[in-house]
Amino acid sequence: MTQQNIQALTIAGHDSDGSAGMPADLHAFFADGVYGHGILTAAVAGNSYDITAQQVMPPAFIAEQFHQLARDFTIGATKTGMLANDDVINVVANNYDEQIFGPLVVDPVIITKHGAMLLAQSAYERFREQIIPLATVITPNFYEAEKLAELTIANRLDQLTAARQLQKLGAQNVIIKGAHSDTNQDTVDDLVLLKNGDHFWLSKPHIKTNRLNGTGDTFSAIIAAELAKGQDVANAVRLAKNAVYAAIAAPLTVGHQFGPINHWAAQVELGKEAKHNA
Ligand SMILES: Nc1ncnc2c1ncn2[C@@H]1O[C@H](COP(=O)(O)OP(=O)(O)O)[C@@H](O)[C@H]1O
Ligand SMILES: Cc1ncc(COP(=O)(O)OP(=O)(O)O)c(N)n1
Numbered sequence: 001m002t003q004q005n006i007q008a009l010t011i012a013g014h015d016s017d018g019s020a021g022m023p024a025d026l027h028a029f030f031a032d033g034v035y036g037h038g039i040l041t042a043a044v045a046g047n048s049y050d051i052t053a054q055q056v057m058p059p060a061f062i063a064e065q066f067h068q069l070a071r072d073f074t075i076g077a078t079k080t081g082m083l084a085n086d087d088v089i090n091v092v093a094n095n096y097d098e099q100i101f102g103p104l105v106v107d108p109v110i111i112t113k114h115g116a117m118l119l120a121q122s123a124y125e126r127f128r129e130q131i132i133p134l135a136t137v138i139t140p141n142f143y144e145a146e147k148l149a150e151l152t153i154a155n156r157l158d159q160l161t162a163a164r165q166l167q168k169l170g171a172q173n174v175i176i177k178g179a180h181s182d183t184n185q186d187t188v189d190d191l192v193l194l195k196n197g198d199h200f201w202l203s204k205p206h207i208k209t210n211r212l213n214g215t216g217d218t219f220s221a222i223i224a225a226e227l228a229k230g231q232d233v234a235n236a237v238r239l240a241k242n243a244v245y246a247a248i249a250a251p252l253t254v255g256h257q258f259g260p261i262n263h264w265a266a267q268v269e270l271g272k273e274a275k276h277n278a
Contacts, residue, residue: 007035007073008228009101010221011092012081013042013109013118015051017213019260020112021081024214028221031243031267033274034228037073039065041092042084044116048213048255051116056084059091066095076228077102079220082109082118086126093130103136103227106171107220108144113213113258124148133170137233139220140166145176156191156201163193173233177216179206192237200234202241211251211259218261219244222270243269 010025029036149165163174172195226236246269247261
């Protein structure tokens, strides 16, 4: 029997420590039963303590990766991660085509948990103009939402106002993740604003741990994987939230400081959900 091979694509940077960026996206695609392709935008040198160096890929090389994938594969959905600077944003915006690469989940990677800046501040405007309008779903954390919406977020109402602002900039569905709002919080409340204007909150207990590297990447990659399978946005986000929670709750002892999350635990959770929904 031939298996139906659903495919998704990540356009992202490689992180040498394996916890975040493209490695996390590909782990997440695998955990969700989707075959993963990757267009490399950049690479960072780092470990669980720090990121010490970055290299951005030449735009022509990024364009060539798009051309080669487009010639061969049937891709159901795509996500973006580290886009680094104006040149990368430009080449991604010029080469992404929804007809070929499916709906786009934009994870606006700006700063890592170690404090490394992965998007130049000078590129925020181009990101707003060229990337946000392509987004079927955008998944900023608090910090990223504040920067892109140019607002301060102090409470749930501000979170909703920022989400509406991102919709005005052209993103269809907006999720503003709540993990950074208050480190003493009991729950992590993510806001989901759908394209029809409805909104709801997804809430889970706040887990106190440093082993959170790759949460945002994994969350957005699972949303993309689920869209590739034909799932609607609201269900894709619910599944991603549950899977990331399971991956944080079962920590791995890899690295000494900002460790990775556990994609095997995410895989088990996604398997349970798939069985339940079958
Ligand atoms: N400490 C935590 N406890 C529970 N859930 C968390 C925690 N940190 C992040 N999450 C969840 O992980 C997902 C990714 O969010 P987040 O870590 O904010 O992304 P980013 O890596 O972009 O900052 C969200 O659903 C968020 O609610
Ligand atoms: C290449 C690369 N891309 C993204 C990240 C993100 O880092 P971090 O914020 O720590 O992780 P997420 O939880 O947002 O996935 C990275 N470190 N490297």
